[in-house]
Amino acid sequence: MVTVHEVARVAGVSAATVSRFLNGTAKVSDEKRKAIESVIERLNYKPNVLAQNLKSGSTRTIGVLTQSLMSGYFADAMAGIDDALQGAGYAPLIVSGHWRAQEEAERMELLIARRVDGVVILSGRLKDSQILKLSNRVPIVAFGRQLEGKHAYGFSLDNYKAVCDAVEYLIMQGHRNIAFIAGPPDHEDAQARLKGYRDTLAKHKIQRNPRLIEAGDFLETGGLLAVERLLESGERFTAIFAGNDLTAYGARLALYRRGIRVPEDISIVGFDDLHSSMCTTPPLTTVRQPLFEVGRCLGQAILAMIRHEKPDIDLPQLSLEVRESVRRIG
Amino acid sequence: MVTVHEVARVAGVSAATVSRFLNGTAKVSDEKRKAIESVIERLNYKPNVLAQNLKSGSTRTIGVLTQSLMSGYFADAMAGIDDALQGAGYAPLIVSGHWRAQEEAERMELLIARRVDGVVILSGRLKDSQILKLSNRVPIVAFGRQLEGKHAYGFSLDNYKAVCDAVEYLIMQGHRNIAFIAGPPDHEDAQARLKGYRDTLAKHKIQRNPRLIEAGDFLETGGLLAVERLLESGERFTAIFAGNDLTAYGARLALYRRGIRVPEDISIVGFDDLHSSMCTTPPLTTVRQPLFEVGRCLGQAILAMIRHEKPDIDLPQLSLEVRESVRRIG
DNA sequence: TTGAAAGCGTTACCAG
DNA sequence: CTGGTAACGCTTTCAA
Numbered sequence: 001m002v003t004v005h006e007v008a009r010v011a012g013v014s015a016a017t018v019s020r021f022l023n024g025t026a027k028v029s030d031e032k033r034k035a036i037e038s039v040i041e042r043l044n045y046k047p048n049v050l051a052q053n054l055k056s057g058s059t060r061t062i063g064v065l066t067q068s069l070m071s072g073y074f075a076d077a078m079a080g081i082d083d084a085l086q087g088a089g090y091a092p093l094i095v096s097g098h099w100r101a102q103e104e105a106e107r108m109e110l111l112i113a114r115r116v117d118g119v120v121i122l123s124g125r126l127k128d129s130q131i132l133k134l135s136n137r138v139p140i141v142a143f144g145r146q147l148e149g150k151h152a153y154g155f156s157l158d159n160y161k162a163v164c165d166a167v168e169y170l171i172m173q174g175h176r177n178i179a180f181i182a183g184p185p186d187h188e189d190a191q192a193r194l195k196g197y198r199d200t201l202a203k204h205k206i207q208r209n210p211r212l213i214e215a216g217d218f219l220e221t222g223g224l225l226a227v228e229r230l231l232e233s234g235e236r237f238t239a240i241f242a243g244n245d246l247t248a249y250g251a252r253l254a255l256y257r258r259g260i261r262v263p264e265d266i267s268i269v270g271f272d273d274l275h276s277s278m279c280t281t282p283p284l285t286t287v288r289q290p291l292f293e294v295g296r297c298l299g300q301a302i303l304a305m306i307r308h309e310k311p312d313i314d315l316p317q318l319s320l321e322v323r324e325s326v327r328r329i330g
Numbered sequence: 331m332v333t334v335h336e337v338a339r340v341a342g343v344s345a346a347t348v349s350r351f352l353n354g355t356a357k358v359s360d361e362k363r364k365a366i367e368s369v370i371e372r373l374n375y376k377p378n379v380l381a382q383n384l385k386s387g388s389t390r391t392i393g394v395l396t397q398s399l400m401s402g403y404f405a406d407a408m409a410g411i412d413d414a415l416q417g418a419g420y421a422p423l424i425v426s427g428h429w430r431a432q433e434e435a436e437r438m439e440l441l442i443a444r445r446v447d448g449v450v451i452l453s454g455r456l457k458d459s460q461i462l463k464l465s466n467r468v469p470i471v472a473f474g475r476q477l478e479g480k481h482a483y484g485f486s487l488d489n490y491k492a493v494c495d496a497v498e499y500l501i502m503q504g505h506r507n508i509a510f511i512a513g514p515p516d517h518e519d520a521q522a523r524l525k526g527y528r529d530t531l532a533k534h535k536i537q538r539n540p541r542l543i544e545a546g547d548f549l550e551t552g553g554l555l556a557v558e559r560l561l562e563s564g565e566r567f568t569a570i571f572a573g574n575d576l577t578a579y580g581a582r583l584a585l586y587r588r589g590i591r592v593p594e595d596i597s598i599v600g601f602d603d604l605h606s607s608m609c610t611t612p613p614l615t616t617v618r619q620p621l622f623e624v625g626r627c628l629g630q631a632i633l634a635m636i637r638h639e640k641p642d643i644d645l646p647q648l649s650l651e652v653r654e655s656v657r658r659i660g
Numbered sequence: 661t662t663g664a665a666a667g668c669g670t671t672a673c674c675a676g
Numbered sequence: 677c678t679g680g681t682a683a684c685g686c687t688t689t690c691a692a
Contacts, residue, residue, distance in 0.1 A: 050384045051669035069409035079399035249609040256611040279579040281586040381685035
């Protein structure tokens with residue numbers, strides 16, 4: 001590998017000058033500039049990033065702590081982060097915590113050990129206090145929690161309000177017996193969504209029926225099982241609010257198995273708007289999460305924090321994507 | 331930040347000894363070992379990876395060149411790679427080429443500049459010759475192409491055979507008018523799949539009908555449009571072989587729009603077995619790509635190449651996942 | 661078994 | 677404007 005010294009020697013200048021030329025740190029005479037340029041070209045010199053890193057203490061790398069590499073949900077956000085990092089010359093180092101606080105903590109240590117310049121945390125089970133502590137060692141931006149610290153910043157989208165709107169929509173379409181398939185009880189978003197559901201029914205003076213609320217796990221299986229239980233319970237309902245799209249997929253399949261039509265017999269609403277939700281049969285009415293945009297915001301935010309600026313983000317909003325899985329009744 | 335020298339000074343030994351203790355490079359007297367251990371503990375010393383990198387020339391990082399961060403297809407493979415890398419102390423640096431050879435080449439330069447120890451290439455449009463050349467600078471393992479070089483290794487799964495089997499299955503179910511929605515013509519897998527389709531029909535003496543072959547783009551839209559054209563053409567067919575699952579989703583939606591039932595009226599087969607294909611209505615019969623396992627193989631392979639061993643992989647196989655989107659007729 | 665010292669390749673400071 | 681030199685923090689000879 002060719003080094004600055006090599007280039008310097010061949011060009012008949014000092015290493016310092018070559019470095020200055022490379023970084024534009026100071027003026028270099030035209031004559032030497034040309035010499036250096038041609039030598040660099042000829043020797044095909046590329047600075048050694050490792051040495052630069054050591055010197056500068058920075059790696060131009062952003063750690064991304066996600067929960068699952070396989071999930072379409074996180075994938076979109078990662079793409080957004082990548083998009084934001086791209087132009088700034090940063091690259092993402094992606095690790096996954098698999099929804100386990102212990103593992104997330106370990107991954108965070110790994111990222112810090114690798115000297116990433118900042119970390120983006122996508123959801124997860126780390127406690128806010130843990131994140132705040134970690135942020136003394138590396139700037140952190142988190143999605144899925146409100147956070148404001150000297151070196152930490154976090155935001156989430158208003159799941160509660162989005163669900164209120166969606167349930168409202170269902171009610172406007174004439175539905176009053178609306179089942180709800182919840183997400184993991186310890187999941188902040190899942191809680192907000194459940195609350196939105198409950199409050200909106202209450203607001204419309206609809207008698208609450210706890211038997212219409214089923215547990216789910218934010219996965220297809222949970223949705224499928226939940227609907228089976230619902231159906232077996234004999235409880236009456238005309239619509240299902242699924243905790244997220246995967247749940248909705250499972251629910252839809254359970255209905256299909258029984259020959260129950262959507263939306264003719266039962267309506268379904270999801271949450272997330274995964275890509276495939278556009279093409280389910282029928283196309284799923286769901287709350288759209290602008291995850292790519294969220295990712296972009298996260299990327300810009302962490303970049304800002306690294307520059308010691310306050311991240312100044314205008315958050316993308318959740319919105320109901322009306323498609324064809326809800327029928328007007330009554 | 332505390333350094334080896336700091337630790338050494340406090341423990342009353344030399345930096346060299348601390349380093350030796352840390353790396354087990356040489357014997358260290360019990361006495362000093364204890365002193366060092368306690369000081370490290372007390373000062374909470376962590377070696378600076380950047381300095382280690384510079385010294386060793388290695389970053390314990392594997393570059394992963396994918397095409398889309400958002401695709402479920404690549405996501406599974408990445409999860410597999412991550413899984414393989416995990417235990418070995420390597421972390422993935424993921425970049426995306428967006429299916430554009432130019433961009434892929436740039437990303438490769440980026441990875442090399444960042445001194446990754448190896449690169450895994452997931453599909454893409456780089457030429458084999460380019461990859462071979464690149465592999466002189468960094469070991470490369472590629473998926474989606476046969477490759478064997480001193481520092482390059484590549485494999486793909488037998489798309490051709492898998493499609494033959496799947497079409498054969500369709501024929502066994504009584505289908506003879508089978509439409510095919512192709513992928514991008516310049517995509518190697520797409521070509522193999524189309525050929526498998528053609529050859530199998532020929533093998534069974536089924537009159538080839540070019541109007542049953544429609545162009546697609548491996549995306550939902552392509553599938554949707556293709557089916558609309560198919561339907562408008564008035565051509566008769568009882569089954570559709572979609573180039574991949576996304577195409578199948580689009581195709582299924584187009585059918586749904588016209589009130590055509592699956593599989594009662596028309597059968598569909600896909601390719602990939604994305605997660606959601608398990609939960610479409612009806613669940614999709616499709617060729618399963620064991621992408622997670624593929625990812626693991628890729629990870630193990632690149633690790634082997636870094637250790638200067640021949641990657642010795644037994645490839646996972648494609649297999650037909652029979653579900654409910656195909657009906658027996660005739 | 662241990663320590664001193666020489667690098668790894670850059671960049672930044674200090675003279676000139 | 678330019679060159680010499682030190683320093684980033686670690687590992688690895690080389691001697692002892």
